[in-house]
Amino acid sequence: MKRRSTPAKKAVIELLKSSGTALSQEMIEAQITEKMDRVTIYRVLNSFCEDGITHRILSDEGKYYFALCLDCKEDSHNHEHFHFRCVECQKVECLPQPVIVNLPKGYVQENTTGWVTGYCNNCN
DSSP states (O other): OOOOOOHHHHHHHHHHHHHOSBEEHHHHHHHOOSOOOHHHHHHHHHHHHHTTSEEEEEOTTSOEEEEEOSSOBTTBOOOOSEEEEETTTOOEEEOSSOOOOOOOTTOOOOOOOEEEEEOOTTTO
16 A cells, blocks of 8 residues: 655654664654654554564564564565564664574474574674
């Protein structure tokens, strides 16, 4: 569905692009320079997810983060990957390399998503 562009959408997408990482709604609210309320940001983020612009990531701490769909095609979205959250700076990023999961005999892997927490290359 084609949606109209609004100043709020432009501001949020520019912030996501410039950050280079996944951001929570609270992080976006704290960093956004335009005047907009929490509900507007939430609606913008949800519309981006519905339109395949971003994907929603539920963290190990129960918080949602939003990341741009950089490698997705219009007709196919692949969000089966792990995410990394730095315990020092709180940066959240999609891990580009697959994480190998060694399953017990008889198990068949269908979907792979998850979290790795630790120290990013800047905080290590």
